[in-house]
Structures are given as C-alpha cells and as structure tokens.
Amino acid sequence: MKLLRxxxxxxxxxxxxxxxxxxxYIPKKEDDNVVFSELGNFKDMDYKFERTSHPIKExxxxxxxxxxxxxxxxSREKESFDTSKRILLGVRPCDAKTLKLLDFNFLDSSYIDxxxxxxxxxxxxISIACNEFGENCFCxxxxxxxYKLNGADAIIYSISNEELNLLIDNEVIFSxxxxxxxxxxxxxxxxxxxxxxxxxxRATKPLPVKELKEKLPSLIGSTDLWKNISxxxxxxxVCTYLCPACYCFDINDITFGKGGKRxxxxxxxxxxxxxxxxxxxxxxxxxxERWRQRLLHKFLYYPDxxxxxxxxxxxxxxxxxxSKIDIREVINYAFNYK
Amino acid sequence: xxxxxxDNPYLPVQxxxxxxxxxxxxxxxxxxxxxxxxxxxxxxxxxxxxQFIELSIAGKGESPFGIASNxxxxxxxxxxxxxxxxxxxxxxxxxxxxxxxxxxxxxxxxISKFVGSNLAIISGGFAFxxxxxxLDYLLENYSDKLGKIYLIYGxxxxxxxxxxxxxxxxxxxxxLETYITVDNKVNDWDGLVGFVPDIVEKADIDIQNTYTVxxxxxxxxxxxxxxxxxxxxxxxHIYTSLERRMKCGIGKCGRCNxxxxxxxxxxxxxxxxxxxxLPEEY
Numbered sequence: 001m002k003l004l005r006x007x008x009x010x011x012x013x014x015x016x017x018x019x020x021x022x023x024x025y026i027p028k029k030e031d032d033n034v035v036f037s038e039l040g041n042f043k044d045m046d047y048k049f050e051r052t053s054h055p056i057k058e059x060x061x062x063x064x065x066x067x068x069x070x071x072x073x074x075s076r077e078k079e080s081f082d083t084s085k086r087i088l089l090g091v092r093p094c095d096a097k098t099l100k101l102l103d104f105n106f107l108d109s110s111y112i113d114x115x116x117x118x119x120x121x122x123x124x125x126i127s128i129a130c131n132e133f134g135e136n137c138f139c140x141x142x143x144x145x146x147y148k149l150n151g152a153d154a155i156i157y158s159i160s161n162e163e164l165n166l167l168i169d170n171e172v173i174f175s176x177x178x179x180x181x182x183x184x185x186x187x188x189x190x191x192x193x194x195x196x197x198x199x200x201x202r203a204t205k206p207l208p209v210k211e212l213k214e215k216l217p218s219l220i221g222s223t224d225l226w227k228n229i230s231x232x233x234x235x236x237x238v239c240t241y242l243c244p245a246c247y248c249f250d251i252n253d254i255t256f257g258k259g260g261k262r263x264x265x266x267x268x269x270x271x272x273x274x275x276x277x278x279x280x281x282x283x284x285x286x287x288x289e290r291w292r293q294r295l296l297h298k299f300l301y302y303p304d305x306x307x308x309x310x311x312x313x314x315x316x317x318x319x320x321x322x323s324k325i326d327i328r329e330v331i332n333y334a335f336n337y338k
Numbered sequence: 339x340x341x342x343x344x345d346n347p348y349l350p351v352q353x354x355x356x357x358x359x360x361x362x363x364x365x366x367x368x369x370x371x372x373x374x375x376x377x378x379x380x381x382x383x384x385x386x387x388x389q390f391i392e393l394s395i396a397g398k399g400e401s402p403f404g405i406a407s408n409x410x411x412x413x414x415x416x417x418x419x420x421x422x423x424x425x426x427x428x429x430x431x432x433x434x435x436x437x438x439x440x441x442x443x444x445x446x447x448x449i450s451k452f453v454g455s456n457l458a459i460i461s462g463g464f465a466f467x468x469x470x471x472x473l474d475y476l477l478e479n480y481s482d483k484l485g486k487i488y489l490i491y492g493x494x495x496x497x498x499x500x501x502x503x504x505x506x507x508x509x510x511x512x513x514l515e516t517y518i519t520v521d522n523k524v525n526d527w528d529g530l531v532g533f534v535p536d537i538v539e540k541a542d543i544d545i546q547n548t549y550t551v552x553x554x555x556x557x558x559x560x561x562x563x564x565x566x567x568x569x570x571x572x573x574x575h576i577y578t579s580l581e582r583r584m585k586c587g588i589g590k591c592g593r594c595n596x597x598x599x600x601x602x603x604x605x606x607x608x609x610x611x612x613x614x615x616l617p618e619e620y
Contacts, residue, residue, distance in 0.1 A: 067348045070396040074436030077349060077396075110603060111588040114346050220617050248592030251348075251585045255397040262348075262400075267593070274593055275619075277583050278401075278422030281556065283619040292617065293595075301598040 002174055003185040003193055004166045010180035011164060012042055015089075018176050022124065023086040025059075027052045036088060047159050049090025049128045051137075055244030055316065056088055056095050057102060060119045063241075067115065067262045072255060080261075081118050087173075090156075091127040094139045094312040097150035098244035099125065104306040105247055124173060126166075127152040130200045136315035138328055140204040144313060147199050149190050158197020167193055207328060208335045209299060209309060215335060216300040223288065225337045229295070229330055230287035232323045237268035239317035239325075245298070245310045248274070269293050295330065343382050343441070347588050350394050350438025351379055355431050356413055363497030366420050367464055368429050369406070371413040372439065385409055385442035386449070387472035388579055388607045391416070392587045394438040398427040402584045402602070404468035405442065406501075408475050414439065417467050417500060443587045444606050447472050447551055447577060449480065455547045456485035460562060462492045462534045462554030466500045468579060469553050473508065481513055486544055492519040492534040496527050517541055535561040545569050551577045556620060563610060576610040580620045596620060 006014070015024060025036040028044060033053040039045070066080045099120070106116035129147030139146055149155050153170035163182065167190060168174045178184060187193055219225055240246040250267040254260055267274055270290050276282045284290050302310030311327070318326050343351055353372040361367040374380050385405055393416065394400035401424040407415035420429045431437065447468075457476070461469045469491075476484060489508060493499045499518065509516045519530035519537050530537060534554065550566055552559055559578055566576055582594035582601045589603030597616035599605060613620075 072397045074352060074396045074438060077352075077438070079346060079349060105590060108589065111347050111590065113590055115348075217615060220615070247590075249585070249590075251400065251591065253394075253397050253399050260397045262394075264591075267591070269592065275583050277581070278425065279419075283582065289617070289619065293619075296597075296617070297595070301595070304598050 001187045001190065002168045002178075003187050004168060004177055004181040005163055005183040006166055006177065006181045007163045008047070008159075008161075010182075011166075011177075012045065014177045014180040015039070015042075018087060021085060023084060024089055025086060026089045039089070047164075049156075051092045051130075051134055051314075052095075053242075053316070055098060055242060055314070056091055056125075057098065057244050057247065059086065059088060059123050060099065060102060060116055061106070061247055061249070064263055064265045065115060067251070067264055069259060069261045071259045073258075081115065083118050083122060085122040085124075087124045087126060089126045091125050091152065092130060092314070093127055093146055093148050093150045093152070093155070094137065094144070094314040095244050096125050096127045096152035096155075097144070097148075097312045098314075099123075100151045101245045101302070101306075101308060101310060101312070102247055104302075104308070124170065125152040126154045126156065126173070128156045129158075129196060131198045133200050133202060134315060136318040136326075137313060138207070138315055139313035140202070141207045141328065142209060142309060142311065142313045143206065147196055155190075157193065158195065165193075165195060165197065207331050209331065212331055212335045213300055213303050216296060219334060219337060220292070220296075222337065225334060226288035226292045227286075229333065230291040233270070233287050233291065233325060234323055235270045235272070235287055235290070236322060237270045238320045238322070239327075240268040240270055240294070241266055242316040242320055244312060244314055244316070245302075269297070295334065299331070343379060347440065348586070350392070350400075350440045352376075353414070353437050353439045355433050355435045355437060357433060358431055361417050361500055362464075367417055367498070367500065368420065369415060369417045369500075370428065370431065371407070371415045372437065373413055374439070375436070380412065383414070383442060386446035387475050388446035388468050389442040389444050390468070390587075390606065391439050391441035391443065392584075393428065394440070395424065395427045395431070396436075396438065399424045400438070400440075400585075401425060401428075402443070402581075402587060404471075404579070404606075406467035406471050408471055408478065410475070410478060417464060419464050440587060444602055445604070447579075447607055449476070452476075452549050453480065453483045454485070455549050456487070456544055458488040458490065458541075458543055458548060458550040460490045460534065460538060460550060460552040460554070462558040463494070463498070464500060465553040465555065465579075465581070466491055469551060470501050470504060472551065473514075474504075477511070477513065485547065486515065487513060488515045488517070488541065488543055490517040490519075490534060490537055490541060492521065492532075492537065494521045495524055496520055496529075533561075534558050535565050538562050539565045539568075543569065545571055549575050549577065551579075553579045573611040573614065574609050577607055578610065578613075579606045580608060581606065582620065 106113040154168040157165040298310035403416040589600040594601040
C-alpha cells in the first residue's frame with residue numbers, strides 16, 4: 001500500500017490522465033438525488049463527494065441488463081457484454097464494502113456470472129473516508145468503520161484547501177498518481193496511517209447482530225413476530241432496490257419485430273410475485289414470510305455462507321421507506337422477542 | 339457439480355423438437371422430446387436422474403423442467419403441465435421447432451447411497467417425471483445392486499397417470515412391487531383406489547434398510563412423510579425433490595432459497611433431515 005500526499009491541482013491532472021483509459025464517475029446532485037455521473041467539467045469537483053442516493057451496484061449489476069439477443073425462430077443468439085473500464089470516485093466505505101458482498105454471490109466458484117465478472121473486473125473504486133455520519137447510517141453499529149478501505153482500490157482520507165491524502169492499494173491506480181504526488185510513503189496496512197484527517201466519531205450503540213444470528217433459527221416459527229414486523233410494510237420494494245447488497249433479479253424476454261432480447265432486471269423478495277408459482281401456490285404467501293426471508297437472508301444466511309452480514313449499514317432502506325420501517329429497530333425487536 | 343454445457347451459463351444451447359404427445363386424457367399434460375442441433379452436444383450433456391433443464395422459447399421465456407428420460411437414452415424428454423405463459427407456448431410447439439436448453443442443472447438422487455438397500459419410490463400427479471427417469475435408470479443399471487424396489491404412484495384419475503405404457507411394463511416386472519392408485523373409484527379401473535399417503539401407510543414396505551424417494555404436490559409430501567416416520571424410516575433415508583419458482587437455475591437470482599440452500603443449485607433433491615428446522619417454504 002502507498003500513502004500519497006497530492007496537491008488538488010495535481011490530483012486533477014492525474015484524473016485527466018486516467019480519463020484516457022477510464023470513464024470517471026463522481027457523485028453529483030440531480031434534483032433531489034445525488035447520483036454517480038460521468039466527470040466532464042472539473043468545476044464539478046467540489047470534493048464533497050456526498051453519499052449517493054443510489055448504491056454503486058448499478059455499475060456491476062445494472063437495473064436492466066441485456067443477456068443476449070435472439071431471433072424469434074430461435075435460430076441465433078448473440079451475447080451482450082459490457083467491458084468498458086471505469087473509476088468510481090468518492091464512494092463511501094459502506095458502499096465499497098458491498099462489492100465484496102456481491103462478489104460472494106456472482107463470483108461463487110460453482111457458477112461464475114460472466115456479465116457481472118466482466119463489469120466487476122473493469123470497475124475501480126476510489127472511496128472517501130466519512131468525516132461525519134449521515135442521518136440514518138449505522139456501519140459503526142455493525143462493527144464496521146466509516147474510514148476503512150473495505151476492498152476499495154484507494155481511499156481519500158483528508159482534504160484541505162490545497163491537498164489531500166490518498167491511500168492506494170492497487171498498482172494500476174498507483175501508476176497514474178505516483179508522478180503527481182508530493183510525498184509517497186510505503187505502508188503495510190491502513191491501520192498504520194496516522195493522519196486520517198477529521199474522521200467521523202460518535203458514541204456507538206452496537207446492534208446485537210451476532211446474538212441475533214444465533215437466535216434467528218429459533219424464531220423461524222414465530223408467526224406473530226413476522227406479522228408484527230411486516231404489519232405496516234406496503235411491500236413497495238424500495239428497500240431492496242436501494243440496498244447495495246440486494247441483488248435478486250428476474251429474467252424476461254422482450255421482443256421487437258423478428259427478434260428480441262433476454263433481459264434481467266432487479267426483483268425483490270418483498271413482492272408477492274417473486275415466489276408465486278404458475279400453479280397459484282406461493283411458498284411465501286404474505287408479507288410475514290417475505291419479511292422473514294429478507295431479515296434471515298441478511299443476518300443469518302449471509303453470515304452462515306460467507307461470514308459477513310448482508311448489510312453494510314448504509315441506511316438507504318431507512319431513508320426511503322414510505323412506512324418509516326427502520327431496520328435497526330427490526331433487529332432490536334427480533335432480538336428482544338420472547 | 340457437473341458443468342453446464344455452455345461457458346456462459348445463461349446462454350441456452352439450441353435443440354429441436356422431435357416429438358410432442360399428449361400425456362393425459364384432459365390434454366393438460368404433454369410430453370416432448372428434444373435433440374440438440376449440434377449432435378456432439380449430447381455427449382457433453384451428462385446428467386443423472388433428478389436433474390433438470392431450463393427450457394426456453396425465444397420471445398416467450400424460460401421455465402425449469404425435471405428431465406424425464408433415462409440418461410442412457412439419446413433424446414431429452416420432459417412432461418409439461420399447461421398452466422402459465424411459457425408452458426402454454428411449449429404446448430404449442432411442433433416437431434422441428436427450435437428451442438433453447440440450459441443444463442443439466444441441480445443435483446440428483448443419491449443412487450450410490452441406495453446400493454445394497456431397498457428403495458421405495460413414492461409419487462403423485464405429474465411430479466413423477468424424474469422418478470420415472472430414476473426407475474428406468476436403476477432397472478437398467480442397478481437391478482442387481484438394490485434390494486426390494488417399490489413403486490407407489492397415484493393420480494387423480496386413470497387418465498392423469500403418466501407414462502401408462504411404462505406403468506404396464508413395470509407392473510408386470512417381477513423385480514418391482516407396484517402400487518398404482520387413483521383418488522376415486524371409476525369405471526374401467528381395477529387397480530387401487532385412495533390417496534398416496536394412505537396407500538403408503540397400508541403398503542407392506544420392508545422398512546429395514548429402506549430408502550424412500552418422494553415427489554408430488556406439497557400437500558402429498560407433507561402428509562406422506564409422517565407415515566414414513568411412523569413406520570420407522572429415518573429422516574436421512576427420506577429424499578424428496580422440491581420445486582420452486584426459478585429463473586437463473588444456477589443460484590444467482592435469489593428466489594428459490596430454502597434457508598441458505600438454493601433449490602436450483604443445492605437441490606432440487608434434499609433429504610428430509612436437510613430440511614428440518616428450515617422455513618417450510620415449499
């Protein structure tokens with residue numbers, strides 16, 4: 001790992017040289033949302049890098065993605081891969097972590113997802129340590145920290161008016177920045193970096209996620225618990241669409257003229273149709289079973305399979321829930337349920 | 339896990355419809371056979387009874403079907419219940435039409451465990467498909483390696499029984515003890531009458547060292563398993579093949595999980611012991 005001190009002007013020069021090979025995306029305000037959009041005018045670089053309204057999964061698993069094109073008579077199939085290279089600049093550590101969570105599913109050795117794999121290989125992340133907590137984020141309550149690398153290729157620690165500190169954990173990215181930096185230090189781990197700037201700190205209220213994992217198997221049959229949790233849920237699915245770790249998808253055919261394409265699109269375990277079978281049988285017939293699935297997937301199955309929670313604590317599901325359901329309260333409620 | 343035939347697991351391999359035949363008198367069930375457009379694909383398409391394919395019709399979509407043919411047969415056979423958008427399109431296929439096949443997918447019945455034991459195959463309705471493949475395959479290759487073989491199979495009425503030519507053949511095969519039943523008494527039926535769980539209860543099954551494989555509608559499975567447990571058959575000796583709504587077939591799209599297992603990738607064959615303590619979402 002290399003710790004670089006770079007003047008802002010030089011940082012931007014390095015980005016310009018990167019643009020010969022990569023498309024660079026930064027958080028940008030669009031109406032009420034902050035979204036990653038391509039860096040064109042460097043005047044847009046205000047170095048705030050606000051947390052985006054949408055997670056970065058869109059860059060590795062787009063909301064809609066063509067798997068292949070076909071002719072209706074079944075005679076020809078042509079795959080469609082996205083191999084463009086990009087850098088996401090100003091990603092929050094919680095979001096950087098979710099790429100690792102998605103890798104568990106899509107790069108699982110029994111079957112590798114070729115569409116995801118190609119996008120993932122070409123997506124680089126330069127994240128930024130948080131210097132304050134958002135209204136609803138809670139990575140610290142899950143035992144994580146808002147200034148960790150979390151699998152990103154580089155992280156910006158502190159920004160003054162003139163310069164910034166950049167920790168780089170990727171040789172390719174380093175090769176672009178090295179000639180522009182004022183000072184380069186070799187470090188063995190991110191813990192060694194002493195000067196991290198103003199970092200987000202607060203008295204953390206830990207969530208009992210480890211204990212909940214142990215308790216969840218015994219709660220599977222607690223019908224009332226799941227009914228209570230799901231009582232005010234309108235099953236709009238926004239929590240899953242905006243969750244950076246949720247990846248469930250649907251596959252459908254779309255036709256035009258003599259041909260068409262097979263498309264995959266986000267789906268949600270909160271939807272009745274998600275598990276509805278053609279016979280009419282539905283193994284998760286009500287919101288109670290669907291909520292149970294969502295909670296168990298993130299806090300029991302994911303840790304069981306991969307030793308990580310299926311949640312990074314970004315808080316988007318809390319921000320946008322129209323019924324004001326707060327996953328932190330759900331975790332505490334389930335943990336204390338008798 | 340045996341490899342799926344294409345490098346890209348989402349891309350189907352082209353196959354041609356070789357035959358389409360109504361299987362049930364009410365014409366809701368149809369049996370189709372397929373050959374691959376490139377014949378050499380069949381050599382790579384190694385499957386065992388219990389595995390399934392995703393069959394797609396370009397522009398209509400894709401659905402999973404258990405393979406009903408004996409793995410040693412050249413053609414791939416499935417039986418399809420006409421019930422939704424894709425299955426309607428499949429029922430409208432003609433000989434010579436081109437379809438897409440992905441697979442073989444999922445796991446298979448643990449045949450190696452059955453060696454040296456008795457085996458009871460229990461089925462209801464059109465879930466019999468992969469069990470017919472299993473029975474054919476076992477009689478051909480494992481006849482001398484198994485103890486007693488029982489077949490208990492029921493349908494609503496005689497016209498809904500699958501593979502009736504085969505059933506006749508199996509009923510006359512001394513290697514097998516068969517119990518073929520229909521739900522209600524009807525004319526021209528001189529076989530058993532009654533629901534599968536009740537027939538299982540009454541059947542004289544040698545429970546010593548017996549494995550059971552059970553496939554059918556969820557209600558049949560739920561009612562039959564207690565009868566087997568009552569007879570003293572162990573939870574790890576009861577196997578079932580589960581069905582769920584599926585899309586990707588390779589454990590990625592998320593919808594078919596039961597606990598941390600995916601029916602498509604870790605199943606569809608599970609032992610009752612595997613399923614214990616998990617949400618009963620099947």
